[in-house]
Amino acid sequence: MRKSMPVVVGLVVLGAILIACAPAPAPTAVPTQPPAPTSAPQPVAPTTAPPPTEAPTSAPAPTAAPPTVPPTVAPPQPLLFLSTQNTPVEEQEKMRNVILKDFTGAKVDFVSDAEGVVVDRILAEQKSGKITIGAIGVLHGTFPNLLAGNALEDLTPLVAKLSDRPIVKEFMTLGKLGTDKQYYIPWMQATYIMVANKKALQYLPQGASIDSLTYTQLAEWGKNITAATKEKKIGFPAGPSGLMHRLTQGYLYPSYTGGLVTTYRSDDAVKMWTDFKAIWEYTNPQSTTYNNMQDPLLSEEVWVTIDHTARVINAFKNKPDDFVAAPAPAGPKGRYYMSVLAGLGIMKGTPNRAGAEALIEYLTRPNVQAAYLREVSFYPVLESALPTDLPAYVRLEADGVVKQSKALDAKVALLPIGLGTKGGDFNKIQQDTLTRIVLKGEDIKTVLNDEANQLNALMTELKAPCWSPDPPSTGACQAK
């Protein structure tokens, strides 16, 4: 027995060490109540479309990123780059191994997670004063919340250093968040487009053009396809991590009602849901499992779809001859499309501001912006023409993006703004509306009324004013 004692003591010590080393519960386990974004300066909601990417014209852009070494002798300092973008594993890998490979200004640790997790972490670090984050890469609509939490450095001095970058002016204005200081530098943009298998084109309704389709014609198209193939071949990303709610927010609602929140239960909205149910008649019922549309496009379960540019690109990459990219359909109020703008900010009190600034300088270089388009299908925020040396499949998709922004009836809807960590609750309302109306077949008016009440309660709680295309409001944005 005496012999075994040291062993026992050793085991206890080992256990204690193991426990001490065990990963602590994630900081988000105990939620911090984020400060209400009451004092958040509201961003300017542009009423006109920011000029998106220009059509490719001339001037080949440099291909290989010339590694420019900053004039520092000291070894690069670590820099935590926290992002809500490029979360899919493949995109994270591209980010680390390709896009950031030539950056020498800091030792970048790229961490990407869901919006709520990222916002929680930023605000928690800000509150505790123990700051590890350097650069922040999030969507436009996330920044007001970070500013309200006093977590953003003023980047106005940096703007002068970036004056050689032809960054779209409207985007720069958005980056001021309605103040006279620059809080983020535009990073990249994306949108959602329609993609169709060429086999489907022969079934287009008579007189309809794929480049100027309406939602009513989309239903008709689906009907023709089903009649010919006995299969439902329209598809939507309505899976658990699909972005269907963005299509509701930025495409269907604005195109039919000219708004989103204010018109949530309007007669126009009833018409929209009625029309969408007609489209859904010819929609593959497995759509509720689709998180991205490139896989069902490639397997030909789906011939016609609308999805995020980064989530259809593999279709063009793997079978460039099979697919065409086209603008999203139009409704009675126009051809609304959603412009997704992401920006780069710097964490207030960051231990490596120089590194973060160098990173922003690097990521806005024309060749790096082109690399972004090539690797992950996010589009540049620069005025200059798209690089001409793009791989063919990227060009195929870019063609659809350009057509969409140049369409005569094109109008821009923005991502929800100022919802902060409640963005998920907002999305859930649109998801629930779709589930109840389309999947469960409940009465449209009843559902819209219920969900509009939920929406109003949420907006009142957040005190969030309307954003484009809803008309500006003085108080919280409300459904009429």
Next chain:
Amino acid sequence: MRTKLESALPYSLLAPTLIFVTLLIVVPIFQAFLLAFQAPDGSFTLEYFQKMANDTSFRDSLKFTFLLLLFIVPAQAVLALVMALLIHTRFRGHTIFLYIFAIPLGISDLAAGIAWLSIFTERGYLNSILSQLGILETPFLFLSYQNLPAVFGTIVVAESWRATAIVMTILLAGLQVIPRDYFEAADVFGANTLKRTLYVVLPLLRPSLQAALIIRTIFAFQTFSVVLVLAGRVIPVLAGESYTWYVTNRNPNIAAAYAVLVLIFTVAATWFYLKFLQTSTAEAGYD
């Protein structure tokens, strides 16, 4: 001195486990209760439970969780028992089968879900095989939200495949500790295989069966990644709702309310098994 040390020995041996369980299980449970019942001002509230109960998918998630339990647990218990008995006969090459049966144990449930998705989807393996055999002309949509029984069936199949191995392992371990004498005695009295199984093996296996059922039921309450992959939002389950509320909807309070509900059901189920599959040490053959 020596006796003191000796009496401290069991406690020092238990200490690591105790510390571990306290830090990683007891404390989080306590925090979950706080999240589920505490209003921002610190007072007691049932608001989160009300919100949970009023949510669109609450009733469905309750219904589907129990339906899954009802279908999966008995099916798996029987299947695992058959597999364990088969292995226990020690036929030639039984170890190979043991390894094959145990493969799903090493696969994460999400990976298993994705594997089954590639089998059941419209252009998946199953449809391809069926159409090549000439059985189907057009693919059958197993995962269509309009055909919930089919979706549910795929989940039952995938879940059974994934988690039967753990039940089998526990039962096999139980079988292996039954002393050979019992079987010899049964043989002496002329019992055939069926009788031997019914009257000797099953009663002696009851403690293992109890443990296996408890573990499997707890797992069934926690199931969600396979469901999420195969059915998306169409078949909600309690654990999945907890996940969605926490990660997607960013509402830890309602997520905790769901978690507390799952905990209550789990405790109730465990109590049920302990009460109705009661075993005495004599029955277990350990006296």
